[in-house]
Amino acid sequence: MAEWALLSLLFLVGLFPAAPSQQVPVLLWSSESSVWNSQPSIHSGHIATDTELQRYLGPALTKGPRNLLLFFQDKLSIEDFTAFAGVYGNKQDSAFPNLQSIVESSPSSLVLPSVDWYAANMLPTYLKERLGVSPLHVDQSTLMELKLNETVPSLLVVRLPYGSSSGLLAAKDVLRANDQAIGQVLSTLKSEGVPYTALLTALRPSRVIKEASLAVGNLGRQLLATAQPTPSYPPVAFNSSRNTPCILFWATNVSVTVDDVQVDLTDQTFTASNLDLTGSLCNDINSVLAITYKEAVKGNPLTLRFFLNRRFYPVSARFWFTLSQVEIIYSGNTATFLAPQVNAPSNYSFHCQYISSWPTFGSVLVSNTSKNSPASKWQLHIAEFQIQGFNVTGMAFSYASDCAGFFSPGIWMGLITTLLFVFILTYGLHMVMSLKTMDRFDDPKGPSIAVPQTE
Structure with a gap:
């Protein structure tokens, strides 16, 4: 139930923050239970590296099914889920109704919202070395002709396009078509009773985030300065x-x-x-x-x-x-x-x-x-x-x-100015609280002062 709850939360709008421009999501699920006994500790801004991704894949490769299915989309970002998953996860308005149902009903699942794109691109090579088999690119028609064996490992790759149009409606239509393709492929495996482990990721992100990123070259502190566009070339x-x-x-x-x-x-x-x-x-x-x-x-x-x-x-x-x-x-x-x-x-x-x-x-x-x-x-x-x-x-x-110190000149100026104003305010309050009223007054009913008049 814990895995299902986490996967359900993924499709709620705004759960995960916008991923930086060089990261892609990775979704994993299996027909076998207890493949992932615990979810990784995911915090805002964390980017899973290739080493971490391989560690997460370890249980699936050691005790999971021998048939591995890799759905590779041309472009995909976590923002696609938050934008096209429907209001409050409504599957009728979602571009991913099949994916939501499949992942939520899977005995084992794992969600990595932000994985380095380089690590995702290396998945076919890494899985080929671990399984000892070459990846086989298939679609629904060729998959029906294959006879998969539970004892013989297989690595099946299904390529899913994202779409050439930049419009949101066109992107949603393509994502819905990809979701239907995923549902058809998995239905074929389910009808044949073949156990499997599936992965969904992308070659590159579909959106470029304009906000400050944790990407390479943007780690410096820029206080009281105008940030310049960061070049996108690799190191x-x-x-x-x-x-x-x-x-x-x-x-x-x-x-x-x-x-x-x-x-x-x-x-x-x-x-x-x-x-x-x-x-x-x-x-x-x-x-x-x-x-x-x-x-x-x-x-x-x-x-x-x-x-x-x-x-x-x-x-x-x-x-x-x-x-x-x-x-x-x-x-x-x-x-x-x-x-x-x-x-x-x-x-x-x-x-x-x-x-x-x-x-x-x-x-x-x-x-x-x-x-x-x-x-x-x-x-x-x-x-x-x-x-x-x-x-x-x-x-x-x-x-x-x-190399930048925590207290920059701008921070020191702000601290000194704040301390000066606090001192003035404290001194003023002290002076106001020190004011005292007179406790004795002249008696107005006493004899008046007589001033003699001289002619």
Whole structure:
């Protein structure tokens, strides 16, 4: 009953907050009972990573039915459920009447309202490795011709379109058609008495949320400032020997000043299709991200290198990583910058609004180049800097340790002004409460004062 109640709440308008633009929902249900004995602890703003999604899928793959059915929609967001599920979950007005009935009546079910889109896209590959079978793309007609066996694992994939029109009515019609397709496929399995576990998710979200998001690059504190649009490109990722990301780097601006020439390297860093990461490495102790630009300055190559170290600190009883130094290599010369303020727990990422050697931005990068070197006047400026070199899981950053202090100048100004007004108000109340009336008056019935008159 607990699973049914949670699934019912999903379709109530406004239950879950608007998911960020890079997350998709994942719905799971099974014909077998006790596949998921407990629901995950879901709180507002939490985004399930690929590791968490694999952990949730574990019970279904180990003790669930051997037939796995994956409904893959082109686009889907949690807002589609809240917008088209009908008023107060009314199935007659809903675009998902079959899905609601099937999920609510399933012996086991699980709802993940916000899952990283990268993790959802990797589901066919992950399930193929776990089940040891290749995915088979089917529809209702081909499904009726298949003879499924309870002992032989199978991975069936059903693709569902979202619709090319941006209109809400067109989107609702397509979602209703997809819901009918889901109902027909599951009715076929039910008529044949085949046990199954089903998943519904999407390749990408259907809507882009205009609100502030927890997506990559939008983790900085912007008090008393106008927020700028956040670029949507993915972070730079260096893969380990296992072909999985082990270093992530993201920024909104990367600029260098070499030989009095300022060059913006942002597009070459994040939108180039053939980024050269030769010289990068990662292990449990050291990580190096080396980015080489072939024709960065005056047609000559330039290399940026970020050195990260991981150490155990007995005082805090945990591992921390530091950005020990950053290097600019150009024309045989090297400019070295120290970054003593860039540090965070090793299972976190690090974010800062500016990592720069320019004095106007706080000089977080401190030059460590000899004054006699031609590279002593080189500068490096990175805006909305975020990096993670250890404990990387997929293409999503871990929780970010921000360089911004909790009490910004704006907060201090507000606190001081508030305290001043409180002091004035307290002093005024004290003065008013200290006022006392006179307790003695002259007697008006007494003799009047006689003033003699002289002629």
